[in-house]
Amino acid sequence: MSQTNISDPNVLLVDDDESLLRLMAIRLKGEGYNVQSASGGKEALKLINTQNFDVVLSDLRMPGLDGLSLFEEIMGLRKDVPVILMTAHGTIQDAVEATQRGVFGFLTKPIDHDELRSLMKKAVSQSQGAQNGKWCEKIITRSMQMEQLLDQAYRVAKRDVSVLISGASGTGKELLASAIHKASKRADKAFVAINCGALPENLLESELFGHAKGSFTGAVNEHQGLFREADGGTLFLDEIGDMPIPLQVKLLRALQEQTIRPVGSSKQIPIDVRIISATHKNLSKEMEEGNFREDLYYRLNVVNITLPTLRERSEDIPLLARHLLKESAERHQVKVSRFSDDAMQLLTTCLWPGNVRQLVNVVEQCVALTHTPVIASHLVEQALSASEQKWPTLTEARDAFEQKYLLKLLKMTDGNVTRAAELAGRNRTDMHKLMKKHDLHSVDFKRD
Structure with a gap:
């Protein structure tokens, strides 16, 4: 699992008292925090909608949107962000009500510096702990490039926007898409995936949008389709660059209108789906050649995340190889403990044109072929040679x-x-x- 370290946590400070706002900002900056200030709840919400914060520290009593109301709004956007409330009119009732609603902490003015320091430290630990949680446990890495990418992915996950994942085949685009879903507020709903290049156009349309009974030969029953299956959750469109133009038009309309029309039906059905798409193709080039619609590209590519090749994160090769070896040995109930030094050297110097997918295949073959607890280099050579003549997708x-x-x-x-x-x-x-x-x-x- 990745261990992401985020320095200089981002704090949003909210108070209608300008002098206190300045004083608290100086205090927090002195403690090593990046501080953004807002003079009221509405201004704070604008910042929360456009930026990422590890902690929100807000006054309780403010004109317009007060601290508790601001907290409720924040929970609708980012359930993982700890909110600390401050008040000069602190009472036991206020504190009890705030904590019952889920507020992380409660401070009474004048603010005690040690109490503030302690509470902020706990809040940041919880916030960053969420980023190091189970959402990305299947992504094995110690690469700084991947750590930064996962930090970006976690923050993007909290924004309900479309994400386009780019990268060569075998780099783990679906794995990252699933992790983003797990870190999002849609995590308790379905994550549904489909490869847009694996089905002919008419079948792909039926799979995505569903079809009415009797809409074509063989349609003996109504089929709800993947959009409706993913309702409330996430739909992952792998190899979106292979989607035929007529279907691109229908997909764009569905995203714009947030409704779908099943094949053979005149009924429009409302949907609430987050789209994560992926491609190994250069979509800019595909647009120039007329193979991909520009308007759909900008609808899907609100945020772009590009996965590195395995060669670009070569420090992960030994870590991944050992992890995959352990998994494969347990699955096949084989007593294999490690790669020999020569075998590991061979793995780390391979170019890996098939990326992580090829590494998985090589490790599986090594486990299947070995007769000893230590995998020798000749088995790795044999598996690498076989993987280069891989079965086509x-x-x-x-x-x-x-x-x-x-x-x-x-x-x-x-x-x-x-x-x-x-x-x-x-x-x-x-x-x-x-x-x-x-x-x-x-x-x-x-x-x-």
Whole structure:
């Protein structure tokens, strides 16, 4: 599990007394806190909606939005942020009511410096402890780059915005998406994932939006679809760059209107879903080539998180290898304790083009093949060689078939795109796009 250390905690100080606001800010800055000040509850809410704070320290009695009302608003946005209330009119009843509602602490003015220091320390410990909690326990790392990325992911998780995760295949995009869901206020609802490149267009549309009974051949029952399955929770759209343009249009409309219309139905159904999407493609290039809608890109890419390759976080390789070895040995009930020094050296110097997914595959093969408690280097070499000839993903297999199909079609029609499109049951525009995708040119197939 990652251990994230966050220095100089961010504190929001709220009080309608300007002189006390200045004095408290000086005190807290002297203790090493980053302090933002607000002169009232409404101003504080604006800051909370746009920035991340580890602790909120607020006056209880303020005109307009008072401290308790501010606390209730904060809980609706960020349940993990400790709120400490201050008052010059402190009573036992005030303190009891505040703590019963979930306020972290209660201070009476004039503020005792030692009491403030102690309470702030406990509040920060709780706030940062939430970041080091179980939300990212499946992400194994000691890389500073990954630590910073996880800190960003945790803070983004608290904002109910769309996230686009970029990164090469095998870097763990779905794992990060699931962790963001666990750290969000939607954690008690469903996390639903789908690979947009693994299904043909008509099936993908039905899977996402559902279909009405009898809407097409084989639709013997109503199907609610993944949007409705994820209602209140998170929908993870993996390989979003492979989504066909017609479906991109329907997805954009669903996100804009927060409603969906199942296939074969005229009924609009309201949805409350957070979208996290992922891609290994360069979507900027895809937009330039007309393969991805610009308006959808900006709707999905409110926050972008880019995962590093395994090679870029090479300090994690031994840590990951040992963790995966332990898991695999327990799963297969094999007494394997470690890699030999030569084997570990081989693992750490490999380029890992398949990233963490390839490392998982190599460790699994080593555990399956070893006859001793220590995995030798020749087993790692054998597993690495086998992993380079890996079984293709469904998307890779489909692309390979598509290319062969187009080659045969263009040869049959002597490069006549109109005729080829007719045989394929596609229009000329689609055919030209497919040919461009596979770098095929009709002139190369025309007979002399």
